[in-house]
Amino acid sequence: MRFTPGFFLLAPDYWLLTPYDLMKILSAEFVISAPGSKQCPIDGRPQIAFAGRSNVGKSSLINAVLNRKHLVKTSATPGKTQLINFFVINGQFYFVDLPGYGFARVPRNVVDTWAPMLEEYLRDTPQLRAVVVLLDMRREPDERDSRMIAWLKHYNVPALYVFTKADKLNRQEFLRAEQTVSAGLGITERIIPTSATSGLGLDELRSRIFALLSGR
Ligand SMILES: Nc1nc2c(ncn2[C@@H]2O[C@H](COP(=O)(O)OP(=O)(O)OP(=O)(O)O)[C@@H](O)[C@H]2O)c(=O)[nH]1
Numbered sequence: 552m553r554f555t556p557g558f559f560l561l562a563p564d565y566w567l568l569t570p571y572d573l574m575k576i577l578s579a580e581f582v583i584s585a586p587g588s589k590q591c592p593i594d595g596r597p598q599i600a601f602a603g604r605s606n607v608g609k610s611s612l613i614n615a616v617l618n619r620k621h622l623v624k625t626s627a628t629p630g631k632t633q634l635i636n637f638f639v640i641n642g643q644f645y646f647v648d649l650p651g652y653g654f655a656r657v658p659r660n661v662v663d664t665w666a667p668m669l670e671e672y673l674r675d676t677p678q679l680r681a682v683v684v685l686l687d688m689r690r691e692p693d694e695r696d697s698r699m700i701a702w703l704k705h706y707n708v709p710a711l712y713v714f715t716k717a718d719k720l721n722r723q724e725f726l727r728a729e730q731t732v733s734a735g736l737g738i739t740e741r742i743i744p745t746s747a748t749s750g751l752g753l754d755e756l757r758s759r760i761f762a763l764l765s766g767r
């Protein structure tokens with residue numbers, strides 16, 4: 552077993568990893584689709600969750616960050632992910648694909664479950680290191696985005712803000728969207744522009760995630 556003083560994950564029965572090891576995606580496997588926080592795996596491994604409105608590109612971004620084409624199912628039909636989906640990475644930590652915030656075209660009873668389900672997960676998951684909050688550059692933010700951000704503050708969960716689908720905008724639209732969204736949601740932190748299609752921003756997002764996982 553390797554040991555790097557001062558750097559390890561607090562998971563007792565796993566290999567101790569150096570920052571270099573963590574940066575490499577050696578394995579990524581689907582674990583479970585949980586219908587609620589009570590069914591989520593609890594084993595001490597840290598979790599990084601991805602949240603955002605239906606169709607914002609959560610599943611696509613997870614695949615892109617992990618360099619896997621089809622690990623997470625994506626869909627042009629919004630509302631595809633309605634369960635909390637867990638993926639274990641390098642056997643060390645979880646990526647969690649959260650259900651998209653309500654979308655009008657999924658049945659009413661399904662829409663109604665998203666808010667309590669997400670809030671419960673944020674409240675009851677001490678292993679949650681951060682939530683990557685995805686914002687679509689082409690859409691005005693709405694109260695569902697605000698609510699997620701308010702929950703994160705309330706439950707003291709660090710947020711990493713990301714713009715998705717940046718490839719769909721030209722420079723001018725990009726600058727305008729950047730202003731509208733950050734002002735609309737009162738975000739003063741950096742919002743990382745990303746594209747699952749072109750790969751823009753993925754390295755920056757990976758290194759921010761790995762820094763959070765290693766406690767830096
Ligand atoms: N051009 C472009 N399209 C994208 C990008 N990311 C996602 N998409 C498309 O947007 C649609 C929705 O992507 P998903 O990743 O399934 O979105 P999601 O947020 O997981 O959606 P739900 O599971 O329904 O909440 C799909 O048609 C993707 O191909 C991107 O960076 N660029």
Ligand SMILES: [Mg+2]
Nearest residue numbers: 609610631632
């Ligand atoms: Mg999805």
